[in-house]
Amino acid sequence: MDTTAQPEPVSLTPAGVPAAPVRDPGYKWVALSNTTIAMFMAAVNGSIILISLPAIFNGINIDPLTSFQYLLWILMGYGIVTATLLLSFGRLSDMYGRVRLYNIGFAIFTAGSLLLFLTPDTGDAGAIELIVFRLIQAVGAAFIFSNSAAILTDAFPPDERGKALGLNQVAALSGQFVGLIIGGILAAFHWRYVFLISVPFGVIGTIWAFMKLKEPDYPRRTQKIDIWGNLSFIGGLTIFLVGITYALLPYGSASMGWGNPFVIAALLTGILLLIAFPIIETRVKDPMFRMDLFKIRNFAFGNAAGFLSALARGGVMIVLIILLQGIWLPLHGYSFESTPFWAGVYMLPLTVGFVIMGPLSGIISDKYGARWISTLGMVLVGISFLILAILPYNFDYLPFALALLIMGLGNGMFSSPNAAAIMNSVPPEERGVSSGMMSTLMNSGFVLSMGMFFTIIVVGLTGAFPSMFSAALSAANATPLIPAMSAIPPTGALFAAFLGYNPVHMILAGLSPALLATVAPATLATLTGVAWFPTTLAQAFMPSLALSFYIGAGISFIAALLCAMRGEKYVVEIDGTGKDGGSSTDDPQEVSGGNVK
CATH class of the missing domain: 1.20.1250.20 (MFS general substrate transporter like domains)
Known part of the structure; x- marks a missing residue:
């Protein structure tokens, strides 16, 4: 049995164009x-x-x-x-x-x-x-x-x-x-x-x-695929959005990549192609x-x-x-x-x-x-x-x-x-x-x-996290840990929060026992508790x-x-x-x- 959907019969208006098709109400x-x-x-x-x-x-x-x-x-x-x-x-x-x-x-x-x-x-x-x-x-x-x-x-x-x-x-x-x-x-x-x-x-x-x-049986014209329009739009938007994505990654010593030459080139190239898109569309036969x-x-x-x-x-x-x-x-x-x-x-x-x-x-x-x-x-x-x-x-x-x-x-x-x-x-x-x-x-x-x-x-x-992080460590009587723990990048802190992690546990696990011994156990318990890192991040x-x-x-x-x-x-x-x-x-x-x- 052929289950291929067939076009519905279409009547014509007095002007000779398709009228609305009569559909199954359901x-x-x-x-x-x-x-x-x-x-x-x-x-x-x-x-x-x-x-x-x-x-x-x-x-x-x-x-x-x-x-x-x-x-x-x-x-x-x-x-x-x-x-x-x-x-x-x-x-x-x-x-x-x-x-x-x-x-x-x-x-x-x-x-x-x-x-x-x-x-x-x-x-x-x-x-x-x-x-x-x-x-x-x-x-x-x-x-x-x-x-x-x-x-x-x-x-x-x-x-x-x-x-x-x-x-x-x-x-x-x-x-x-x-x-x-x-x-x-x-x-x-x-x-x-x-x-x-x-x-x-x-x-x-x-x-x-x-x-x-x-x-549905709607009017369709025989036309060619608009190759240049597709290339300019898909290429321009893809390159531009990829540039935006890589701009969010650290670059060198910077926390973000907006100064990355690749990002700058991608953004400029994408913008130029997107500007070209409407110009191309007004000049091709089948846009x-x-x-x-x-x-x-x-x-x-x-x-x-x-x-x-x-x-x-x-x-x-x-x-x-x-x-x-x-x-x-x-x-x-x-x-x-x-x-x-x-x-x-x-x-x-x-x-x-x-x-x-x-x-x-x-x-x-x-x-x-x-x-x-x-x-x-x-x-x-x-x-x-x-x-x-x-x-x-x-x-x-x-x-x-x-x-x-x-x-x-x-x-x-x-x-x-x-x-x-x-x-x-x-x-x-x-x-x-x-x-x-x-x-x-x-x-x-x-x-x-x-x-x-x-x-x-x-x-x-x-701009704000490193100094606030150091100040919070001092207030918690964990001053010896400031040099080692201040290395956490702001993006690391942000995405730890996003993923439901407390990064303090991971940071402390990488420190030497001798350094950890310089801090009171009660202080370490405070740092790894549910309140210290969220308050500092906030x-x-x-x-x-x-x-x-x-x-x-x-x-x-x-x-x-x-x-x-x-x-x-x-x-x-x-x-x-x-x-x-x-x-x-x-x-x-x-x-x-x-x-x-």
Whole structure:
């Protein structure tokens, strides 16, 4: 029996262009459930590794404090690959079929998960294998991310797209936080289970997608692959993001690599190639991305706001994990070994807020448009940043939870209405590449955000940590240990906190017995206790953390302004007509046959 999905019959409007296809009423829920599983699975895998890294590094016999480069690539390599491939995959999907490439991506992602579970080696070889297999996962995730929104937009009518995209994005964000908890639980049994959990869901989801998802019959033009556009965009973004990653590594005697000639060359080369990309796209016959889509106000302002939103919040999860695991939880009696799991639990208000407002805001935007609800959402995110910025390091949990809840509510109010407004504003045959552009900007924002937050915090720690560490040793009557213990690099202290380690134990273990004998046993007990290192780290860490939160607030308020400037509701129907939800403030468009000219 042939199970290949056949194109649905398409009627023509009087103008001779395709009318909306008549679908099985239940198909839209099939599309929503399958893409939601895929987004949830991809999001879980993006965050589950944050919590389980200590167990993974122990499992492959890697010291995380001396393997910073592996740590960065495991954390950031996934985002770099997805960000650079999304736009190209979106265009390929418009040319060869969104469902077809989505299905391929689901299968690749599942294969990558299985390879991670089976990682054969240990030591440096094992770390490199983990990185390579994560990159394979990322290729599959890029196919999923670049097509999920387009598949939902095809499946749902305009007055239900916000709700559908809202549910889809709730799954994506909630998956990030569910991943924190699942990672903490599974890592306690065996690090390989962290990757195994995706395999059964991936196998079932892949088979289901191949059997049930249907390729819509939308207008397609025969066109060639834009080689120069792909090379300039993928090359430029890859080189630029790799430069950002290596800028976070120490270089010579400097704590960071911003002065590294390789980093400078990578950043300049990447910027030049990205500047060349729009010039190339306006001159080739079959461009990878039609730059004139940015003439559509909802598309242009929505994508700009989405990028700034990702830039503001992309690094928040990691710095909040550092704050909880390295400072707050130990000071409240939790052992360093247990902090990864409890950090996920204490961040649940962020998920709760998003789960509440994600679908609800989508329903509201379906009726009234995205303009004001997305604006209010980003204002709330900015306010939550300000609350976090003024909290002390030993805060009461209630105001911290309230700030996270507000941030979750705000992001929920912004994300699904913004995605629906972007996808509604483009012609059907451009939805794949438009979804790719939307996801590219968001994923690039996330990677850049991690670089920005890390840079602010590491620069602050580099200036403040050595002197505060020495002062704290003197106050603890451990002056003889200052020369030996002051050698700990600020980045080592930071990532020890991130991974749930107390580095004092490791430092003291490397000192000579004669030196340790010069310090009273009670002093050594103080240094290795749960309070001394977190308190010392907090004094150097909190000023930089507050600065990063103030910057996040400012970026969020700018994103809110862009949301307010997007104009009223604007929908491009399959017959090529644009409709608004009131008085349209969109720039005048000539829309013909689904093409914006």
